[in-house]
Amino acid sequence: MSVMRLKTINSGETTSGGKRLVLAFALAAALGGCDTMSALNPFDRPETYKPEVVAEVPADKLYNEGLARLQNGDTEGANKKFDEIDKQAPFSPYSKRGLIMAAYSNYEAQKYDDAITASKRFLAQNPASPDAAYAQYILAMSYYNQIPDATRDQERTDQALRAMQELLDRYPKSEYVLDVREKMLVARDQLAGKEMNVGRFYLEKRNYTGAVGRFRDVITKYQTTRHVEEALMRLTEAYMALGITNEAQTAAAVLGHNFPDSPWYKDAYTLLESGGLQPREDRGSYISRAFNGFTRAVVGLTGLGRL
Structure with a gap:
């Protein structure tokens, strides 16, 4: 046309209709x-449209196939089976089981972010389940196994500590409590190490006030870590540089009282002596108060563990 x-x-x-x-x-x-x-x-x-009909697999069969693949070390294949349960039978008893197993298999495959997602979904949907403590444990360990070294950002360490504390608060009688308490010490040690790194940097730059703030955090928040002895000695050093001799003497005295055989105490004592001073504890100081009733319980730092 x-x-x-x-x-x-x-x-x-033409007519309007024709137009x-x-x-x-x-x-x-x-x-x-x-x-x-x-x-x-x-x-x-119509001859080109051929709908594909996919037969649904029963939920129990998918679950058992997932377990079989998991036992054979095929975590990725197991995950696919467990995920399929949620798609095909979201309201079946196997859906709940599949979700917790998906969290576990992702953890085993070191796909920690996927394990975190599955654990959170399980906890949101099944807060009163007998497996809730286990889901919380997988969540906490997924964060824990991503803790970086002390020179890097410690967001994952903070998340691990929060998840572990939540497990202690919600499930204080679970079988995971002892392991979590030990791993919390390791995580806290990591955070203390980060504070020490920054504090030493400030000392080198002669930013003594900034250094005091970091070392103060170590002795008030992370007393059970291996860094507390050095932190007390560094407080002695920083306060001496600032001319606040009362706090310097208190830091050294607290160090000597709690860790008399520590090489850090010898250094602190020598530093005070060079200024004509001796360790002397001021009971009103925050340093002294921080160690009232102090009991050290440091575990061996053996690195990150497995479930």
């Missing part, structure tokens, strides 16, 4: 002709 013919028709040679019909065909022609319009219509070619 030519453009000229369309203009003639639009000028009034609409011609315009419709004109639009079709603009898209490539009537054949193109027909080709775009799936109802004109």
